Amino acid sequence: MRRRDVLKAFTAAALLEVHPRIGLTAPDDLYDIGRFGNVRILHLTDTHAQLAPVYFREPSVNIGVGAMHGKPPHLVGRAFLDYFGIAPGGRPAHAFTYLDYQEAAHRYGRMGGFAHLKTLVDRLRMGAGPGNSLLLDGGDLLQGTGPANALQGADMIEAANLLGVDAMTGHWEFTYGEKTLRQRLKEFKGEFLAQNVFLSEDAAFNNAAAFDPASGRVFKAVSIKEVGGVRIAVIGQAFPYVPIAHPKRFTPDWTFGIRETELQKLVDDLRTTQHPDAIVLLSHNGMDVDLKLASRCNGINVILGGHTHDAVPRPITVRNPCGATLVTNSGSNGKFLGVLDLNVGKGVVNKVRYTLLPVFADLIKPDREMAALIERLHAPYAAQSAEGLAIAHELLYRRGNFTGPMDQLICNAMCQELDAQIALSPGFRWGTTVLAGQKITTADLLAETAITYPEVYVQDMTGGQLKAVMEDVADNLFNPDPYYQQGGDMVRVGGMDYACAPAAAMGNRISDMTLDDGTPLQADKTYRVAGWASVAPQRGKPVSEVVAAHLRGEKTVRIRRVNRVALKGVDRNPGIGEGD
Amino acid sequence: MNNNSMSKQTNLRRARRGQTRRTIVQGALAGGLAGLGLAGAAPFSRARAAADASKWPKDAFSQKKQADAIRVLYGKTPEPSDKVSLEAPEIAENGAVVPISVSTTLPDVTSITIVVSENPFPLAANYPIPAGTSAMVANRLKMAKTSKVIALVESGGKIFSASKEVKVTVGGCGG
Numbered sequence: 001m002r003r004r005d006v007l008k009a010f011t012a013a014a015l016l017e018v019h020p021r022i023g024l025t026a027p028d029d030l031y032d033i034g035r036f037g038n039v040r041i042l043h044l045t046d047t048h049a050q051l052a053p054v055y056f057r058e059p060s061v062n063i064g065v066g067a068m069h070g071k072p073p074h075l076v077g078r079a080f081l082d083y084f085g086i087a088p089g090g091r092p093a094h095a096f097t098y099l100d101y102q103e104a105a106h107r108y109g110r111m112g113g114f115a116h117l118k119t120l121v122d123r124l125r126m127g128a129g130p131g132n133s134l135l136l137d138g139g140d141l142l143q144g145t146g147p148a149n150a151l152q153g154a155d156m157i158e159a160a161n162l163l164g165v166d167a168m169t170g171h172w173e174f175t176y177g178e179k180t181l182r183q184r185l186k187e188f189k190g191e192f193l194a195q196n197v198f199l200s201e202d203a204a205f206n207n208a209a210a211f212d213p214a215s216g217r218v219f220k221a222v223s224i225k226e227v228g229g230v231r232i233a234v235i236g237q238a239f240p241y242v243p244i245a246h247p248k249r250f251t252p253d254w255t256f257g258i259r260e261t262e263l264q265k266l267v268d269d270l271r272t273t274q275h276p277d278a279i280v281l282l283s284h285n286g287m288d289v290d291l292k293l294a295s296r297c298n299g300i301n302v303i304l305g306g307h308t309h310d311a312v313p314r315p316i317t318v319r320n321p322c323g324a325t326l327v328t329n330s331g332s333n334g335k336f337l338g339v340l341d342l343n344v345g346k347g348v349v350n351k352v353r354y355t356l357l358p359v360f361a362d363l364i365k366p367d368r369e370m371a372a373l374i375e376r377l378h379a380p381y382a383a384q385s386a387e388g389l390a391i392a393h394e395l396l397y398r399r400g401n402f403t404g405p406m407d408q409l410i411c412n413a414m415c416q417e418l419d420a421q422i423a424l425s426p427g428f429r430w431g432t433t434v435l436a437g438q439k440i441t442t443a444d445l446l447a448e449t450a451i452t453y454p455e456v457y458v459q460d461m462t463g464g465q466l467k468a469v470m471e472d473v474a475d476n477l478f479n480p481d482p483y484y485q486q487g488g489d490m491v492r493v494g495g496m497d498y499a500c501a502p503a504a505a506m507g508n509r510i511s512d513m514t515l516d517d518g519t520p521l522q523a524d525k526t527y528r529v530a531g532w533a534s535v536a537p538q539r540g541k542p543v544s545e546v547v548a549a550h551l552r553g554e555k556t557v558r559i560r561r562v563n564r565v566a567l568k569g570v571d572r573n574p575g576i577g578e579g580d
Numbered sequence: 581m582n583n584n585s586m587s588k589q590t591n592l593r594r595a596r597r598g599q600t601r602r603t604i605v606q607g608a609l610a611g612g613l614a615g616l617g618l619a620g621a622a623p624f625s626r627a628r629a630a631a632d633a634s635k636w637p638k639d640a641f642s643q644k645k646q647a648d649a650i651r652v653l654y655g656k657t658p659e660p661s662d663k664v665s666l667e668a669p670e671i672a673e674n675g676a677v678v679p680i681s682v683s684t685t686l687p688d689v690t691s692i693t694i695v696v697s698e699n700p701f702p703l704a705a706n707y708p709i710p711a712g713t714s715a716m717v718a719n720r721l722k723m724a725k726t727s728k729v730i731a732l733v734e735s736g737g738k739i740f741s742a743s744k745e746v747k748v749t750v751g752g753c754g755g
Contacts, residue, residue, distance in 0.1 A: 240670075241671055243673045244671055244672075244673055244749060248673070248674075255673060256673070257669050257670070257673075258670060261667060468750075469750060472749055472750045475747075475749075476749065479747075481745075483670040484670055484671060484745070484747050486671070486749075506726070
């Protein structure tokens, strides 16, 4: 058989039988999924260092435009449940959607947590039998809490080692800088894989360290694992836009990108020289990018995706010129564990079963060893973390395309404490949820703000400049071609309302910018704008200090001013929930 | 001559003399031409133009519209071809030095041209390809804003093209 024919046979076979498991009706043992096939790949991604169980409200606004309209992952609430056939009101509906969030969160409790994940991972690996499983982490493992930021991810490497992570790729990992990242990776017992990180020309010329000097690849691109009697090639795909989305100073010697051409060459070379029985891409591209990549790149059986924090219960089958590829995305914050069960023969994937398990802390006995490790690692920070800053009057969450009460709180604090008319807060997709009536602790605040460039700034900007920035971010989110998206949400704005037309062309999405007093913004007039997480170096205080000062002044914090984003041209979009 | 390493060594010497990298980059890109990383062919550059002024397509490089630049340079309408391969980032990490490379499997290639539609002078580079030379060029271009980049290959007297949008963003706010 010619190589092309082999590829065709190979990937077409993978389509024959996909067995999704989303029934999830028996809470007596949600996790008894039995055995299937000879290879089990467990997939965690975007845990954002949340070692303890969390509340994390899934978005009520996640709009898809163009070809992505109404398709997963751009479905929320009832549209999501209907599409995936999940009954409303139960545990799965709570895990996957925002519906009745406050009430359901009280009923079902927190989710995730590494001690709970450890118990679940061990059980699923034991169920697969020795030597038949892998545990892969899709990145954003080392960042997202106060202690992880203070320890530069060292706590998370210890936890990942105990959890048994075999391989990972990265995104926020890079924001600790090259030196620290290399130290963390020395401590890591698994492998760090990234096919799309290369030395810059200057760095290569100066003989900077690279895993493969010939290609300039900084990290190992692929690892071939012997699992279940077959050979599985795992390729790493780091977040493609690290030096654009974050300060370039953290990674001056490295250049990123999707690198589709290089990836295809890598896959072709693997197929012809190494003959793995299956190829899996461990990706931090984001789901829309992965879906496009799968349609263009041949020879990958499954893309295990992350970055966009989409909890998608069923893999999406994407056809490409030589067969098809399955694309998954397994949520964030440790709320979900992806279980990819494969029946793999010699050079052939015969059957696939994918299960995205919601990790309910109250249903899983925490692993004692992991619990003890977490307690030891975080003991120095325990007192500070537990400090109550104020009581939340309403549900505080971040995730959503445009706004969220948590970021409104941050923006209002910046406006007030820094005496600004307008405040900007980045559209990060991490950041946990605080229920109404709960204490907002320092740990909660840092779970929204703990990064390596947290400094606030205040600067004068014209209305025109502000619009240009907002148009730029909106295009990163709503460009009809996923390869031009970076995967965050829209920059949050306090002190100003505006309108957004997601499906409009670049430069035409943002309009009706209006200050809180009702005055329309003028293009050439100057406004005092506060913000944080700038890609340019800033000298202000960390934003957490600014917000903490604001919270300490009040016993119960109410959001007095809520800024609105009027959406245009997206009526009846199933990515917009009721009430939003 | 290996222009690639020559340029780099020159740049490094300048850098050691205290010039900033930005100055060097801007210097190298004056006129929208950069001569890094080409395989065999020498691009038109100011230095070369001075040595061989008769071949410098000054009119084409002075045009302010993409269509005019292509018309003046080739006098023909390009035909899109999947045999022209254009490699460029989707989103530029640094708009001042955007890596662009062009290769082709077309036969009898006599020139390769790169056009940046939104640059003030869209014609960015034009490489005559001598007979028997591998038709592959790589380049670093300065782009002020998001633009379509067009690769043109002259083969057997016809013009073939491939294009790609390269986004130049202000950055920040990523996931």
